Amino acid sequence: MSRTGTTSDRLTCAPSRAARELGLKRGDFDLAVNLGLIRAMPDEGGGGLRVALAELDRLRSGEGFPDALRGRVATVGTTAGAELMDVTPTRFTSLARYGLLIPVKFYLNRYRTVVWLYLAEELRQFAAEGSHARLLTARRTPMEIREGMKAGTDRRPRNWRGRHVGFLTRQAGDDPWARAAAVACLLDPADVADVVRDPRERTRLARCQPWLPAQGTPGSPTSELAETLMTASEPDEVAWFRADLAHTMETARRHHPVAAPAPAAPPSPCTSV
Structure with missing residues (x-):
């Protein structure tokens, strides 16, 4: 202990x-x-x-x-995930980039390549679902997914953030400030400052900031890339996080408002010499 x-x-x-x-x-x-x-x-x-x-x-x-x-927390990468689902790694990656397979973790390898990890249990469930047969067995990847790949669609970072904020808010429990901090930690600091104007409230949010996966030495290219992945970036996603932060902040202020600063003492009267 x-x-x-x-x-x-x-x-x-x-x-x-x-x-x-x-x-x-x-x-x-x-x-x-x-x-x-x-x-x-x-x-x-x-x-x-x-x-x-x-x-x-x-x-x-x-x-x-x-x-x-152990089986419920087992994770696999692209190659093992593709084998588990009996598809090619290319098909697996297309499904994940399109947002149909949601990563649960990620890490950056020594080449600063993002390696996404998925719950093996979820991949088995996806493959067993009859409605997904066309996605897995069609000779060609469905047209909508092919078009998404041509357009550079990659929903893996966004899906990870959406999943991770759920993890963080669950851990925050009933603490309204911890719940607000869980949302704030996935926003750009400029967005947080725009939503939470009071610096005393931002300080309290910082004290409640939850743990995020550490990747590399702070300030290193690896760390900066990880920080980018962990920060909401798409306009509608940012708007959703900002709205959620504003809502959770209302609850935090109502239940546990930040104490107002003590009034400044009046100046001492001048003394004539």
Whole structure:
């Protein structure tokens, strides 16, 4: 455990220990939390998350543990995903770029190429759906997808952002400021400043900012590319995030307004010499 001494500490553990107890790699544990498969709670003493020992017991007693849990968080890239769906990698990429397959994670390899990862379970479900047979087995990719590829359509970054904001707001729970920060962290700072004019409120949002996947050394080309991928960019997407931020900010202000600054003390009267 990361801290000792309180009842909460004795009944909970840090994510690193929880991952070991559940036989998961840390990245798979984090994904399981994002997906709502593992219930975690904010660590009020030092930030981050903690997991109740009772939650570990619940998961360990589940049918098929640990393989069933590992299977639900298993991810695959393009090549393995194409094999799983019995399509060519080119067909798989077209379906993903068009927005029909939604990535759950990404990373940048040493060549700064974006590698998108998908839930294996979701790909199996997609392939098993009868209405998708034409997309998978037609001799040629459907016309609308081919036209989208010619136009340079790539909805993978946007779909990842849409999915990730759902993860972040779930983790924020009922905390209105944390929910607002979950939306704000995927917007350009200029958009946040335009929606949230009060610098004191922006400071509070910054304190509540959730964790985002780290990619590379801060300020490096890799980090800048990752930041671009994690920032809403398409006009209608930006408009949606801005509207959502404005709405969540109204709730945050209503329930926990930022304290007004103390009035300045009146100037001391001048003394004649």
